[in-house]
Amino acid sequence: MNFDYSEMQQMLLDSAERLMKERGQVEKWRERRHIDNGLDADGWAQFAELGWLMLPIPEEAGGLGGTMEDVALLNIALGKGLATEPYINSVVLCAHILAQAGGAQEALLGGIAGGEALVALAHAEIGDRYDIDTPRATTAVHDGNGYRIDGAKSVIFDAPSATHFIVSADLADAGTSLFVVDAGAAGLGLSSYPLVDGTRAADLRFEGVTVDADALLASGAEATDLLFAATDRAAIAAVAQAVGSMEACLDLCSAYMKERKQFGQPIGNFQSLQHMIVDMLVATHQSRSALYGALASLDGEAQARIRAISAAKVVMGEASQLVMRHGVQIHGGYGVTDEYAISHHYRRLLSLEKAYGDIEYHVARLAAAHH
Amino acid sequence: MDFRYTEEDEIFRQDVRAGLRAILPADIRERQRLTTTMNSDTHDQRDWFKLLDDKGWSVPAWPVEYGGTGWSAIRKYIFEDEMYLASAPEFQWTGTHMVGPVIYTFGNDAQKARFLPEIRRGTHIWCQGFSEPGSGSDLASLRTHAKLEGDKYIVNGQKIWTSTAYEADWGFFLVKTDLTVKPQAGISFLLIDMKSPGITVRRIPQINDEEHLCEVFLDNVEVPAENLVGTPGKGWTSAKFLLEHERTSSAFIFWNKRELRRARMIADDIVHDGRPLSQSPAFAGRLARLEADLAALEWSVLRVLANESHGFDASVASSILKLRGSEMQQATTEIQVDLLATRGLRAYVPGRDQPAPSLPDWPEYVPGRTAIATIMRAATLYGGTKQVQKNILAKLAFGL
Numbered sequence: 160m161n162f163d164y165s166e167m168q169q170m171l172l173d174s175a176e177r178l179m180k181e182r183g184q185v186e187k188w189r190e191r192r193h194i195d196n197g198l199d200a201d202g203w204a205q206f207a208e209l210g211w212l213m214l215p216i217p218e219e220a221g222g223l224g225g226t227m228e229d230v231a232l233l234n235i236a237l238g239k240g241l242a243t244e245p246y247i248n249s250v251v252l253c254a255h256i257l258a259q260a261g262g263a264q265e266a267l268l269g270g271i272a273g274g275e276a277l278v279a280l281a282h283a284e285i286g287d288r289y290d291i292d293t294p295r296a297t298t299a300v301h302d303g304n305g306y307r308i309d310g311a312k313s314v315i316f317d318a319p320s321a322t323h324f325i326v327s328a329d330l331a332d333a334g335t336s337l338f339v340v341d342a343g344a345a346g347l348g349l350s351s352y353p354l355v356d357g358t359r360a361a362d363l364r365f366e367g368v369t370v371d372a373d374a375l376l377a378s379g380a381e382a383t384d385l386l387f388a389a390t391d392r393a394a395i396a397a398v399a400q401a402v403g404s405m406e407a408c409l410d411l412c413s414a415y416m417k418e419r420k421q422f423g424q425p426i427g428n429f430q431s432l433q434h435m436i437v438d439m440l441v442a443t444h445q446s447r448s449a450l451y452g453a454l455a456s457l458d459g460e461a462q463a464r465i466r467a468i469s470a471a472k473v474v475m476g477e478a479s480q481l482v483m484r485h486g487v488q489i490h491g492g493y494g495v496t497d498e499y500a501i502s503h504h505y506r507r508l509l510s511l512e513k514a515y516g517d518i519e520y521h522v523a524r525l526a527a528a529h530h
Numbered sequence: 531m532d533f534r535y536t537e538e539d540e541i542f543r544q545d546v547r548a549g550l551r552a553i554l555p556a557d558i559r560e561r562q563r564l565t566t567t568m569n570s571d572t573h574d575q576r577d578w579f580k581l582l583d584d585k586g587w588s589v590p591a592w593p594v595e596y597g598g599t600g601w602s603a604i605r606k607y608i609f610e611d612e613m614y615l616a617s618a619p620e621f622q623w624t625g626t627h628m629v630g631p632v633i634y635t636f637g638n639d640a641q642k643a644r645f646l647p648e649i650r651r652g653t654h655i656w657c658q659g660f661s662e663p664g665s666g667s668d669l670a671s672l673r674t675h676a677k678l679e680g681d682k683y684i685v686n687g688q689k690i691w692t693s694t695a696y697e698a699d700w701g702f703f704l705v706k707t708d709l710t711v712k713p714q715a716g717i718s719f720l721l722i723d724m725k726s727p728g729i730t731v732r733r734i735p736q737i738n739d740e741e742h743l744c745e746v747f748l749d750n751v752e753v754p755a756e757n758l759v760g761t762p763g764k765g766w767t768s769a770k771f772l773l774e775h776e777r778t779s780s781a782f783i784f785w786n787k788r789e790l791r792r793a794r795m796i797a798d799d800i801v802h803d804g805r806p807l808s809q810s811p812a813f814a815g816r817l818a819r820l821e822a823d824l825a826a827l828e829w830s831v832l833r834v835l836a837n838e839s840h841g842f843d844a845s846v847a848s849s850i851l852k853l854r855g856s857e858m859q860q861a862t863t864e865i866q867v868d869l870l871a872t873r874g875l876r877a878y879v880p881g882r883d884q885p886a887p888s889l890p891d892w893p894e895y896v897p898g899r900t901a902i903a904t905i906m907r908a909a910t911l912y913g914g915t916k917q918v919q920k921n922i923l924a925k926l927a928f929g930l
Contacts, residue, residue: 491915522812
């Protein structure tokens, strides 16, 4: 075993931490929150320039062919810097589906790598709780040389800035199938709204949306397997971002405890608060460990992978709740203001716990994986 | 020991229930039922308290001579339980439960005549000016001062975390009137007209997109000397009285009951895998635990109301209520958010006009849940942080 970063990983981390530091001030973050479609285009262009958008994309598709470890390290830095760009959804999740599915749509990977294309997964439907392999109410039927899609999707992350969607729909005789749909397709309606962490989501409505034959990525078990594998990677990236955010909370809180005075002394002198920040430290440390466990499992057998990834998501979920709540408590009244960075980490961690399977979902999946 | 309600109390409950339902306007009830904010709508409170006052029920806990009801502690408890069950707006706590009792206990006749009827009727919104930047739970270190010049105090300083200051008519402030004595000895309790020249209110953007908390800047504000309540320099006594006066309200027992009912309603409404979430092992277990905790909290409240002697200083039991009550407020609103899964992540700006949630995807119970759960983190901060409360308890209960 070797826990040291490779030279390439160290460079990646250095550049990420540098950029996050440069733009990471809370003022900037607050500005970004008010962008209509949720995407800071300049920020995204910087991500592209630094090569981050091509990191996990295979070399033959114009990417860097980076490992999931590389991706996790980058995402730790993104989490630390409160980056809410649609990195996980587009570059980790959807790019993985496109790369694995191959075919005509693989060309879209070049667009993702270059920053021109943003892809969002449109899988969730009303009544779902992170279900992946249940039948879809959205339907696809053969239509001429292509397909016609009808139905609705619910709380689709990053949809307002997406240029394309990967849409799951029930295709007659083939089961759940995945299609690439252009965001500007006729018959596709978006009802957008902000989420608590400043990102955007939308409910999608498909009314006779037609796509060409080569829009089909996969069907049946192949489609479901792709969805599971890609969502698991997204979950790992979410854990990584949460680890970064929690590590930032530790920095924010320890600094605050040294500077803030109450009853004539720094509040860091009080044992009750010392124990709180130590609990935060333990939880954060455990989360990074669980993340490493998930990364180690990626190439192993399926059950072990499922267990390790769900365990990481559960450990991170519980830890992030402890860290964000303690973090606010340590800041006193300032913790519940928009002005202090801790409140933004609170909202981000709240979202990361709920994204790609919440605690309850992953506890159930972990428990079921032992049968 | 007999832990049951008497038959007369049960009849009282039915009478109160019928009485409240008869006078509560449907639109106010509906807004309160769907509340998206931690506190009731202040306009509704104003309208509602006029109606309640007409019935003589707006300040049940006050002495009868000032408009109270003379009900026993248990009946006041039943009354408030029914208020929440009827989806009536809450008390204007700062008026009815904080400054009102201070005025009828420490104020002079002129102050009583001037302020009590309006508080009883809910005409004015009051705000509380205690905390200051840097002083938080440490009130003895406050710096806002009031200098007597003729028949006026000239007040200078700054307050923070002043809820609803932006729409308040009056505020009650702790100010230093004597800088020469020990910190707590020089504090006075001053009523200030919030429209006085020299007052600037800045609303603080909050973690939940509300701007309910405020900073209040006082710049040479002239306050008639007659607005000082009690003895100059003895404001600390009034403040302590005020904080200890409502020994059970910090349990937020009725609020907790209402929100647990709401959590159950949401859990019954959301169906997953062919059954309501209230039947899923994970959520059923969490809800059952909350129910158990709430039942214990309710009995703790009743023990305080009955002045049970439990071998500790009387305020030990009320501090326990504050600790558990605030933690329950947090846990109960958190489960509401968890029940909503990703739908709970949608940002709704509380208290402003929102596009109506569209059924069936966005039921009416979705807006506000996350905003309330998020700002509820303040429940273990205000009124003395949880950590400060624990320190006090260790000292009071065990002399540590």
